Amino acid sequence: MSYHGGGHRRRNYRGQDEYDDRRREVYETPEQKLRKSIINLGEVDPVQELPRLAQQIRTQEPLSVPAISEGFRIGVTEQPYKIPYYAALLRLLHDPSPDAPESNDADNTPSLGKQVLEDYWKGFQAFLDKLAWREIRLCIHFFAHLTVAKLITPQSLFELLKSFTAVLEEFGASHGRAMKAALCAAEGLMMAGPVIKPAPGTDVSEIINSISMYTESVSSSKTLVQPIVSLFSDKSIIEHADELLDSALAALRALNDGDFVQTADSFPQPYFDYPEYAETPFDLPSVLVPPEVIELDGLTTDTGEDAQVKKEEWPQYYTRIFDNDVTPDPASPVGYAIRSGILDIIDIFEVNRKECARLLLEYPKWLLAGTFKPRPGAPPQEPVPGKDWQLESTIMEATLGSIFLLPESNYKSIYYITLITELCKLSPSSVGPAVGKSIRKLYSLLADGLDVEVAHRVADWFSVHMSNFNFQWVWKEWIPDLSLSVKHPRRAFMRRAVEFEIRLSYYDRILKTLPEPMQAPDALVMPEEAPGPDFEYDDPAKPHYESARSVLDLLRGRAKADEVVAHLDTLRNTISETADGDTNVDSVIRSIAVQSLLHIGSRSFSHFLNAIERYLPVLRKIASGGTAGGVNVDARMDVLNAVFAFWKRSRHMVVIVFDKLMQYQIADPTDVVAWTFAFGGGADGSAGKSTFHAFQWDVLKGALDKANGRVMIARRKVTALRKEADDNAARAKASDTATMEVDSEAKTADVIPSAESPAVTTALKAFTTLTREQKAALARAMDGFVDCLVAEARPNPLAREVITEKAWHNRANWGEAEWETWETWGWYRHFGRMYSPYLRNYVNTIAEVSLSKVAPSPDPAVDLFKKTWNIATGQE
């Protein structure tokens, strides 16, 4: 909150109400105080604080075991970096109380620690019942450390881990569920391996093999979510990125090969500071991981497809930015431990990015000494061979890896982006260089197959980051790349990054940040002019100038909508009398009308909204092709083309205007999808290109998200109405039985008809219409990609060529067409994985319509196209 300025206690102008009651200090009970002490363990030095805290817990009056275990539960699940120390604390609490050493019933009452552990287990069971996966996994960390501390029997922990690998053998377990269960087992074994492996009745290879078999079974879906693309290969181990579960497995194998000696080198074990626990350890009860509950609302489309969206999780590839001597190898035991520790902090503290940044920079405090290089100014330390990594680079790598997860990051990428901003603010001199190196590395990967969507996110991060740090970037080191093909991913990146920067700032400001060779118009980095409108009819020398001016005069004079419509009709007659034969008069009229409306609304987003809201009837009339209620695709395309022509110097505005035209139902998402494939590719809206680039993707995404979002709203509405009806029915029933003889007048309002109410019927009808539109939009998009890459009627030899290994190794010689085709493949792949949950619902209809147009096989392009489709729709 520092940006609020210091000491901002409000002056009290208007009396008592000024004091914010939401922030008033509340009285803390002793139990709350104790809980807080447990949570705050280690503010200064955990090792020193442990005995004191143990003593404080013991002397608590009255002693409440549930309160203590609640403190442990919060500590473990919300501050996982402290787990080894919580294990040590619980170890201390297992000792007999020092104040009552002669206690006569010491043999009968279990130690305080054991009571806490028993109560803690109940909390774990509750997490398990809710399938709160992160909490489950972190509790298993805790149990694993407790097992090493000899407070839990190794056999019972082994059985617990095995109940998680059992999930991997379930029939039809989703990847998300299987992955999370596998991570529970793998991480538990990494920490507790030293005691599980030698224990009788256990076999760690069972766990390892089970995970290994699972990861091999999902190898085909891995190829679709790798951040570094090689279209000719289906290997799951790649350079510059690692898959989370594969890395866990590799780390586990390395540990097992060395009989888990490396565990002590990877995880702190502070409980070994205390004498070995000699009493009977706790046996974890056996558990069953409950099945996933899918709430079915039974809503289907008009053709009976299940329209429920089940977001499927994919294998998680983290982009690798630094070498193993700078950041630890995530496939090594200690490297895996560090990265997953960082990922947990990023995940848990999403609610407060500022605190998250602070905790990340303090992370080394919780690790073994010598893991990271000492901070500048800190006392020098003897470097530990094989460690001594750079903290800031390690944090950056994990954070950027989270942004670049495909098909989408766990949280919105802006979270990770502003988290990096906070890191830079906290420690500019150490984080700044790590940011710079990351940008350079990602930029270099652009030439080696960095996925198109990842490249898009890099540009997004770059622009927002620069916007927070005075747009200072050393552009001049990229000047030599201006000699690359204009469609080379690096040059596309430069244009994109600059375009995004201009959106956040303004043209002249960004121009100043570039070195001269990049400012030049022929460098094609900066747009030629600042973004702005281009009214086609602003020059008396241009055709239809007078007609457009007459329309503008009406609009500026705030003429009524029907006057404008009438005037447009008159204009149509006038123009068709004078125009030559090939002029499409309807198109001209639409262009004049739409551009004039945009012109009067061109000053700002609000001006635009005001203009179209005032003249909605005019727009509806134009977009329907003149016939009331009719759908005229040409008319819709004319409207969208007019928008594109008017805003050709601001693609940002094109996306914004399309969004609102869909919002006001002037155009449907399917129209916009059709437009982006037909006209979005050319600089001037000319039709017929068989490539697809980033701007077209932005338009496509806007349209598909709109269609999907509407179905979501409609679904929520039906659910809410039904619930309301159910509640009313229940209430009516209750009041019926409770007050049999009360006046009937009050009751009549609550009587629920047996059939669904008119409101529900209307909502269901809307749902049906919207799912139809959703299916149409998705099918149209699939159709578009077929046309670009593999349509029989539109052969595209390049589509076949760029996917070969030979061509890829020759990419230094690629021209514009090759790069454009390669990019088109990239967006098709992203379309498949991004909209996979929706495509799955309509797999049959879409396949029937679109795949029938595909050229016959054998054709490597067709094979890759179909394979991608099959992976995306879960058929492979």
Add this chain to the structure above:
Amino acid sequence: MAHVVTPLDQPSNYKDSQARVDRQKQNELLARSTTLYIGNLSFYTTEEQIYELFSKCTSPEEGGGIKRIIMGLDRNTRTPCGFCFVEYYTHAEALACLRYVSGTKLDERIIRCDLDLGYREGRQFGRGKSGGQVRDEHRQDYDPGRGGWGAQAQRLEIERRREVEERYADAQEGPGAVAGGGGDWKDAGTADNPLKRARSPEDEGDGGRAGARARMDDPDHDARM
């Protein structure tokens, strides 16, 4: 998940000092608010810049998006005076801004976001004595982004200023001065009146009670700055 740190999307001490509804009612409104008050903007920041940054918190696939942006204007000169309202379609998007965007820079100034009770007619104007925001009445420092102009001012900024001064010269007062932004999808077949403005369910809820509910004016974002 709030035992260890305070989430950034908790309600802050921002409030509309002229709101005439009680605190409890205000809290209820804020708990489902889709509107943000954005403060400490440069006078020269455009709605498109705001749109770009704030669209990073949208969830269109959940039915969200930016509904509208209302630029705060100087009452007298009709020029931007350093604040605005951003209205989303969903509450979650507004909360995401508090967590991710508030306290970061836009147009090279650190902006702040707060949940707002919702736009009411007239709130787009500053309420300081000279037409702008109250905070700019009493401000001592030189702030080139907020009208603190001197000889050393950069020429670029002057050029932007000229554009900005013209942009809102046509701003209106009264009902309908501000666009709605488009409502939920409606079946064109059953729409009774195509001329009717698209409205969101929240707007419909307001209609009947607007008179009874208190007048909510410009927020008092100034007292603390």
